[in-house]
Amino acid sequence: MPVNIPPLLPQQLLPVQGISLGIAEAGIKRSDRKDLLLIALAENVSVAGVFTKNRFCAAPVVVAKAHLSAANSIYALVINTGNANAGTGEAGIIHARATCEEVAKLLGCLPQQVLPFSTGVIMEPLPVERIIKGLPRAVGDLKPDNWFAAAQAIMTTDIVPKGVSSQIQIQGETITITGIAKGSGMIHPNMATMLGYIATDANISQSLLQQMVRHVADHSFNRITVDGDTSTNDALMLLATGAAPHPQITRLESPDFCQLQEAILAVAVQLAQMIVRDGEGATKFITVQVEKGKTLKECSQVAYAIAHSPLVKTAFFASDPNLGRILAAIGYAGIDDLDVSNIQLYLNEVLVAEHGGRANSYREQDGQRVMKQSEIIVHVVLNRGTTATKIWTCDFSYDYVKINADYRS
């Protein structure tokens, strides 16, 4: 079960003026399941996004990037689950475009004003005819207060739907931010993975929004990512409708910009953490904090070495303070001139290791006590600089193997 995610209630997700959402059961992989989501936008909504860097990126990613960069105003986003339309070659591109054409026909816009997204199994042909058949029902379902159903519609192996809303004041006006995300809950996000959609009624130019989405991704969804952006389908989209009556935000780093960015980042961090908390088979939520490194890069190397070690992750699953495995991971993180005798390793507040070995003050029962908790902070102090980073991960359980061995069957 997901680690400490309070149940999401439909009324928690606030409508964002200028956005409506429609859901359908298109039977893409199986029936009786919401698997198609249409997000329709009012006119002049600013849309910005970041996409996977995987060289085998999915056909919808190719098409969405092209449509987004063509600088048409975007009128709709269409998302299907059950099939990633990735590793599908030229046919995949044709299918993604056909989906956009059908949406355009139904909504009365150009196909280039539609962004397609897919998530699910890789390398199987997209059953595009089912999507096309399902789209009129999604259009018929369009309404502003449909975020909860939308969060459900984009799930794959997620156990719970993931959504967050918040409100802030800008220039005396109330601004709403609502986001949804799906993980498929992989621990190493290296398959058709992670989709996030965050909308706000704030008024901000497209170019500023694009800068904001990179910053937000780097400090939220990219903190739960392996090897850079690795999946074939990852995308984070930021939608700003401008329906709120405050003056448009046009200056980078202006107080309004910073305030909005901070609020959107807070929503993104919550969504990203929910993805980890609902990680496949996860039983624990682990924060890895690395401090006092020389560079951000080396802090990240150490953090990811720990977060990706199957030995570390299985020890967390077993609540076994076999903490030498963390030292080994630090040791092979790739910092050639690392002096291990200068490092401190803490588990929550417990000092585990220093001077190249176990701390004198460390007692097994202290490590054991921390390991039994469902929220654990692994805190590494490198003592060689002033840089820090923080990432989030989960443990590695029988169920991870079960879920991934059974995923297609």
Added chain:
Amino acid sequence: MPVNIPPLLPQQLLPVQGISLGIAEAGIKRSDRKDLLLIALAENVSVAGVFTKNRFCAAPVVVAKAHLSAANSIYALVINTGNANAGTGEAGIIHARATCEEVAKLLGCLPQQVLPFSTGVIMEPLPVERIIKGLPRAVGDLKPDNWFAAAQAIMTTDIVPKGVSSQIQIQGETITITGIAKGSGMIHPNMATMLGYIATDANISQSLLQQMVRHVADHSFNRITVDGDTSTNDALMLLATGAAPHPQITRLESPDFCQLQEAILAVAVQLAQMIVRDGEGATKFITVQVEKGKTLKECSQVAYAIAHSPLVKTAFFASDPNLGRILAAIGYAGIDDLDVSNIQLYLNEVLVAEHGGRANSYREQDGQRVMKQSEIIVHVVLNRGTTATKIWTCDFSYDYVKINADYRS
């Protein structure tokens, strides 16, 4: 159970003139278990080795490297299991040295002529007094035909002992090569890991042997390794006693050198593959072959991306031809200018993907048939150069999690 390793019989492991081995039950972690191995060498045995590059390398690695580079002739190797003496700070160094001193006292040599090795749990103090107490029994047990018991004595989570012997002719003389190894069978070798000892009675200078051991390691044990050499304790040692009456090999790349190197490499490859076949929880032996890359580095990146993907490995465990996961791994391997439409992916002889997607000729039942086998070749043709590499790995099962969650308990 290990994948296709024929049972090792004691008489298969041939003695090597100039080498004797003694085993003891020292009760280092538990009683009733061979956990201490002493390898005693005749005079003037050439000894060469490669060691882990982990910055948290174990105390015995530090000491063994220092003793080896001090250019004393080496008289003995002492290996304990049950405790890695890694992440043990200054006390670990003192313990490793104390072990050498005791061996030196018993054998009548200098402590600097003894090389210590440890494998087992990290970050727990080495119970050096038990080792010291056990050493006289190991000395009393020294004999040339003790390789099988030696292979047993270095096991940790290995299910089966691992050893190989072969014989070749050099200048009309029969040369014997015998090697043993232990894996602890991790899939990602990132803990106290892998020890290999290969001995021969061939006559070869120390400096040539050192060059040979690097070549041998790079083409055998380093082909089953993650992130370079990652564990805290990894070591491969090559011992050449010179007892065979052929003229000493003194020229690099001479026919005798090449013949010996080839034979030793063949033993090392068999041992390395046995480690994978006895990988923790392994049910399948997988060869990943990457061809026609621009550089060796990019071939390795692709091979390891596939070999380390938990999603790929769980799919192999499930015999599920969810082969898009392999495409995704290729895509995130880090080759920025990779043109995925040029790649071919084969599973054994079955063409799975080309032109950026599933091959027209591919049928699910062909993939299924290959996936059900216990030996599988993943063959990637990058079509952008002339370089190739090959590595070995295994699948990822429930038992991996079980073994690693339970390892210390």
